[in-house]
Amino acid sequence: MGDRVEEIANFLRISDRIGTAGQPNAFQFAAIRAAGYQTVINLALSSSDHALLNEAAIAQSARLEYFHIPVVWDKPTLMDFEFFCQILKRRPDRKLFIHCAANKRVSVFVYLWRRIHQQESDETAKQDLQRIWQPNEIWTAFIQQVLDRYPPTPEVTGVPVSDPSATQNGAKIQDCP
Numbered sequence: 001m002g003d004r005v006e007e008i009a010n011f012l013r014i015s016d017r018i019g020t021a022g023q024p025n026a027f028q029f030a031a032i033r034a035a036g037y038q039t040v041i042n043l044a045l046s047s048s049d050h051a052l053l054n055e056a057a058i059a060q061s062a063r064l065e066y067f068h069i070p071v072v073w074d075k076p077t078l079m080d081f082e083f084f085c086q087i088l089k090r091r092p093d094r095k096l097f098i099h100c101a102a103n104k105r106v107s108v109f110v111y112l113w114r115r116i117h118q119q120e121s122d123e124t125a126k127q128d129l130q131r132i133w134q135p136n137e138i139w140t141a142f143i144q145q146v147l148d149r150y151p152p153t154p155e156v157t158g159v160p161v162s163d164p165s166a167t168q169n170g171a172k173i174q175d176c177p
Helices: 028-034 055-061 078-089 104-117 122-132 137-149
Strands: 018-021 039-042 065-068 096-099
Touching: 018 104, 028 055, 039 078, 055 065, 078 104, 078 137, 096 104, 104 122, 104 137
Parallel strands: 018 096, 039 065, 039 096
Antiparallel strands: none
16 A cells, blocks of 8 residues: 555645645655655644654655645644745755645645746636635635735736846735745
C-alpha cells in the first residue's frame, strides 16, 4: 500500500508543479519522490492526527527538501501564508508536494496562492478548494483577510505583474513580501 502518490489521503494534483494531500504515512514519502516531487511543505501541527514525529528526517531520507509551517487549525495567520508564499516563489522550477492533516489548510493556502500569484479566476481556483471541503467560518474569514491584504489583480497590459513599478488603477500591485 502507498506505492503511488495518488493513494495518499485526499491527494489532488493541482498542476504539473503542485500536488496536495492529507497526511502521508512514512512509506509514502518514497512515492512522493518517485512521482517527481522535490519539496515537501507540511502545514499541519506536529500534534495533528497521524502526524509523523520524525517527518523531516523521513522526507530528507527520501531526498526531499522539507519545510514545516505549523498552521494552527482555528487561528491561521497572515504570517503563515506569507511564509508559504516565499517558499513557493523561491522555488519556481521545483515540483512541490504540500500537505496537512486532511488537505483542508493546504487547499485554502493553494487557493489563495492561485488567486493572488497566478491570477486565476475565483471560479477556477475555487473548484479544487471545494473538491476538498467548504471552508468553515474561521477559514472563510481568513480567506477574506488575505484577499483584503493582497487583492488579486489582473496582469496590466504590456507590464508583467512581477514588475514592482506596475500599477493597476493607480495603485501598486500587491504581492506577498
